[in-house]
Amino acid sequence: MRPVIAMNPTRKHHRRRNSRALYRLRIQVECMFHRLKRFRAVATRYEKTATNYLAVLHLACMMLWLN
DSSP states (O other): OOOOSOOOTTOOSSOOOOOHHHHHHHHHHHHHHHHHHTSHHHHTTOOOSHHHHHHHHHHHHHHHHHO
């Protein structure tokens, strides 16, 4: 995997170019996880079985999609 986290702008040595498209996708994924973690059952994994947890995850995604 290529790193897509931006470097500290004050650092002068070993500066690397990042792909803006990859960085934009990374931010979108992080924001989606943040939105999902607002649902307590998803963040704390309240459901014990994988099928029930997946159902809660689907419900949370549907609620986010509808809003």
